[in-house]
Amino acid sequence: MLASLKRITAKRKILKLPLFMARYSEFPLSLYNSYTREKEVFKTLHPGKVGMYVCGPTVYSYVHLGNVRTFLTFDVLYRYLIHLGYQVRYVRNITDVGHLVDDIDEGEDKIAKKARIDNIEPMEVVQKYTNDFHDTLKLFNFLNPSIEPTATGHIIEQIQMVQQILDNGFAYIVNGSVYFDVPKYQEAKGNYGRLSGRVLEDLMSNTRELDGQEEKKSPLDFAIWKKAEAMHIMKWPSPWGMGFPGWHLECSAMSTKYLGKEFDIHGGGMDLKFPHHECEIAQSVASDGIAPVKYWMHSNMLTVNGQKMSKSLGNSFTPAELLTGDHPLLKKGYTPMTVRFFMLQSHYSSTLDFSNDALEASEKGYKRLMKAWATLDSLVWKSGNVDLQLDKEITEALDEAYTNLSDDLNTAKCIANLFDLATRINSMANGQLDSGMLSKGTFDRLQKEFPEILRDILGILPEDGGDSGVVDGLMKLLINIRQNARANKDFATSDQIRNTLNELGIQIKDGADGTSYSLN
Ligand SMILES: [Zn+2]
Structure with a gap:
């Protein structure tokens, strides 16, 4: 398991190296800016x-699929920018x-509440779900961010x-808490509500009067520092007494610390x-006098069979359920790469609808592209009669794949270009087309860039089964779920996992050093 994890890590390190000279002038990037509501040419603040x-996530529960989609959007953007x-x-x-x-200024801290219910330390809650978050993202082949700061690590800055x-x-x-004065800010700066398109007067009439909100001058005001009650576990000394920071504050403080008062992209x-x-x-404007972000980007929601994904509707499934197929709405499980590929077949700004038919279609599509990749690797160019039209079409399809990615990260259209190329590649393998019908330059470019787009930009890798890191990661996830089920005395779930794996020829062994698995 360790060996394959090391291999994956090694692959990631290679990806971070500059692959070639800057191409950002060749395929200039445009991004839809949620703040201006326009697609804009991307210009960096610093050359x-x-x-x-x-x-990032609030680490008080297992990561959900909506999170995976949001972080996937920015993983692909990160990869493409590199x-x-x-x-x-x-x-x-x-x-x-x-x-x-x-999500309001009253009530218990989500992490402290989970710690109280489970009777453990808040930092145990944080560690457990941070680990789950990292494990899940690894499984789906995400790159690590450059810096992953925590709110508790930045109390002084806040x-x-x-x-x-x-x-x-x-x-x-007021009484040891500090509130942001929204009406006063609005009078001076006038931009509150601009990003979300909300009008202050409408917000005023729609804001619920909640218990414990009487400290605020206006119901629109929000806490930037909250006084901690005696029972509160997570609290720090401040000039206003013992307390803790408001939720919105950490992102302002940490983005300023690591990216400056003004930076290029903010996503979520x-x-x-x-x-x-x-x-x-x-x-940020109230503190530093400057709007912090040049491009705001927002990833859209998930739906299931056309309905909003929600726990109360019973149509919400976890990444683990999607992988195992253990959910009434799923016909079977899908591999992490199929799920990743499926998510990238929609533009990030559209809603993404989960259905068995759509997932099965993606599974077929993913396999088709992997087959073309393997075929392309095995092809050798031989001098022949160059078909200028075919040569041009392949060059254009590769250019279009980049142009589509540069057009507000249109992964869906880029994948369509790859399917087009896959058809040509498979024809070469079947002998219907000859590699010599392409110029040496175009053939070499195809052999280099087709896998680069898949592997480096879209983060799609072949899943070769057996000893692959993906299978290892998947097994680790299942073993963790089973251990949690046993700890919670949910023996029905733990037995189901063991029995289903048995049927698939995978043995789980519980030993003194923990649980391991073997393939029959
Ligand atoms: Zn934030």
């Missing part, structure tokens, strides 16, 4: 360098304090930012636009 911040020759600093945080139940906002007159202190799920990202902008 050749990109600063990108993406809101591929174009940019030097990228990608910061993705871990929220380990301050995110309260119901206190400094609260102080700056207070000094600038955009916050007030669509659901974070309001209030989270709106508040991030307000905090």
Whole structure:
């Protein structure tokens, strides 16, 4: 298991090396900016360098598929920026304090609540679900960000930012808590609601009056520092007494620390636009006098058979259930690469609908591209009569694949170009086309760039079964789920996992050093 993990890590290190000279002028990138609501030509603040911040998970439960899709969008963007020759600093945080139940300023901290229910330390909750997050992302072949800061690791920076906002007159202190004064900010700066398209007056009339909100001057105000009650476990000393930072504050403080007061790209799920990202902008402007982000990007939601994915509708499944097929709505399990490929067949700004038919179609499509990749590797160019039309079509399809990626990261259209190329490659293998019908330059380019687009940019790898890192990762995930089920005395689930694996010829062995597996 270790050997194959090492191999995957080695592959990742290679990917980070500049593959060739900067191509960003050859295929100039455009991105849809959620803030201006326009597709804009991407221009970096500093030549050749990109600063990108993406809101990471709140680590109090297992990662859900919606998260996987959001982070996949930015994984591919990160890969593509590197591929174009940019030097990228990608910061993705871990929220380990301050995110309260119901996403409002009252109620228990999500992590502290889980710790209380499970009767463990909050940092055990954080560690457990951070590990799960990392394991899941590895399984789907994500690159690690450049920096992964935690909210608890940046309390000093957050206190400094609260102080700056207070000094600038955009916050007030009540009873040990500090609130951001939205109406006052709006009067001075006028941009609150611009990102999410909300009008302040409408927000005022729609905001629920909640218990415990009486400290605020306006129901629109939000906490940037909260006083900790005596029972509260996660708390720190501050100029306003013992407390903890508001949820929105960490991203402003950590993006400023690692990317500067102004940086290029800020990403996240669509659901974070309001209030989270709106508040991030307000905090940075109130503290530093400058709007922090040049391009705001938001990834869209998941649906299942056309309905919103939600726990209450019973149509929500976890990454593990999707991989094992252990869910009433799934006919069977799908491999991580099939799921990754499936997600990339939609543009990130469209909703993505899960259905068995769509997943099965992606499985076939993925296998077709992998077959073409293997075939292409085995082909040898031989001098012949060059078919100028065919040569031109292949060159154009490769150019179009890049042009589509540069057009607001249109992975769906790029994959269509790859299918087009796969048809030509398979014809060469079948003898219907001859490699000599291409010029040496075009053949070499095809042999180099077809796999590069798949492997380096889309992050799609062959799954060769047996000893592959993917199978190892998948087994590790299943073993973890089974161990958790046993710890929770859910023997039905743990037996089901063992028996199903047995039927597939995989033995699970519980030993003194933990659980291992073997293939029959
Ligand atoms: Zn955030």
